[in-house]
Amino acid sequence: MAREASLPIMVRQITKSYGPVRALDHIDLDICSGEFLTLLGPSGSGKTTLLMVLAGFTRPDHGSLKFGETEVIRLAPHKRGIGMVFQSYALFPHMSVGANIAFPLRLRGIARPDIVRRVDEALTMVQLAGYAARRVDELSGGQRQRVALARAIVFEPRILLMDEPLSALDKQLREHMQIELRRLHEQLGMTTVYVTHDQREALTMSDRVAVINHGRIMQLDAPRRLYQKPANRFVAEFIGESTFLPVEVASGVVTYAGQVIKVAGDPEPQGHYLLMLRPERLKILDAAATGESSAHRNLLRGTVQNVVYQGESYLLQARLADGATVSVRGVSTDSALAAMPKPDEPVQLAFAPEDAVLVPDSAA
């Protein structure tokens, strides 16, 4: 291919208000060429509005948007040359599968034999070879999703936008398509901006994730850092399960209810923090075991509230002395379930210093 397969996107100061509501509040975002970036947030967070600004369907109040070196903020949607997969798929119901995919090629005045060839290639790429003559309403949800994808990539756009494309699919198909979308992205290499409210989907697919809330980016990071070192309570709560315990930091020592908590890494500055505990990082110790708080782990004492069997894992909730509830998740092996303490029995929970993550105590 003579031209670059992808373009970087530069978002500067983009703001959009609906009456008193700031849907987007001075958004700055740099998306690298060829990157798979996910906008993750709850509904109403502004993630879809940002995607619509990128596509040109929503006109922001102010701000700058560049694809590569070109300013496109005032460019009409049909001149932006970017592919998009809609949440509703938006496949034209009066056209066959082939005609849907050929639509962007016909608009670009491509010769008929080339159109036929490229439609076939696109269908092969989404594993629907031979479906060109089908009617859209004969397809299953997963097949429509693939056709929408084929239509969005057939004209080789250098930027691809996806608006919750998998939300209408059932869980198994969704997980399958996540892997497949990721594979296609690696194959095609176009810059991809993906919108979802499903944190697992975001972590599975993305190079980086921008967590959005109230029209602002709360954190922009690789999935692993996002999960292991959330920048604030919102991100910590939104991504994964977690328990928060209020802690104090004074002269480099972290204390929870009078108990010293050993943490890894440099101490945080003095102040109030939240100790974030991921349920799967906690271990259940036999209450009878001698509770030596050894150098390489922290211990919490509590009472079992309930144990829930959830198939591949179990979830135990324990109440600590100060009334806080801590969740523990483990693999539900037979031995683990056999040794499980009963409700109202005392329990000890252990966690390593590197799993003690401090998050600023502010409802940012």
Place this chain on the structure above:
Amino acid sequence: MTPETGPNATALRRDALAERVALFGLSLPALLLVTVTMIIPVVWLFWLSFLADDGTFSLEHYRRLIEQASYGRIFRATFEISAIATFICVLLGYPLAYVMSQLPPRIASLCMIGVLMPFWTSILVRTYAWLVLLQRQGLINSWGIRLGLWDEPLALVHNVNGTLIGMVHIMLPFLILPLYGSMRAIDRDYLKAAANLGASPTRAFWQVFFPLSLPGLLAGSLIVFILCLGFYVTPAVLGGGKVIMVANRIANDIEIFFNWGAASALGVVLLALTAIILFVAGRLVRLDRLFGGHAP
């Protein structure tokens, strides 16, 4: 089929039957009304059309319809006027329905009240109001001459012009209602997708919106066309005796010639033609759903 046996099988079957009977009971008044006011008169009409003046069975009324050239002319005029009125309705109604479909729902429903306002007045009153507006010394002619737009009074009424103006005015809501409904139902994502794929607004309209609005347009046009076929008051008042449509001829046959047989035959033929049009159009719309675009 052997009836299912098991606990309460008979009682449950009886309950299901009782529900069906209750539902049928609800539709009974309407069924009775339709039978008395529609089906019986139509059957009677059908019967009369095959009776000669002396009360014996004959096809003479139908033979006269075929042999007398004037009947053919009346049918042709009826179809022509109906087709032109429908066409004008489409020209006026499509853009209006389109604009309304793009407005926020609240403003669109205000517009809809405006569209439906003519229904608050009887057709007769509206038709005579047009007579007042359109006649030689009417509002439009006197203002047009005073403003220097034209010198001689235009022949706006007592002819086909007047008939068409009146019919279009009365029929427009019947086109707009189904058309607006079908346009509202077109997902806006389709147009966004078309734009995203590179279609200018004009091309997006013609290649995506217009084809998707066709079923509504066909339905609306069909309603207007068929209602036009049976129009009586408007051609009678605004046509000034020069515009004879089938319904006017039927009225003449009965009021002037007391020829119920001839009038009935006309009615039966009009009814049959309407039924054929509905049937053909129904097939067309279904075909339109079937052919679903062309593969490249």
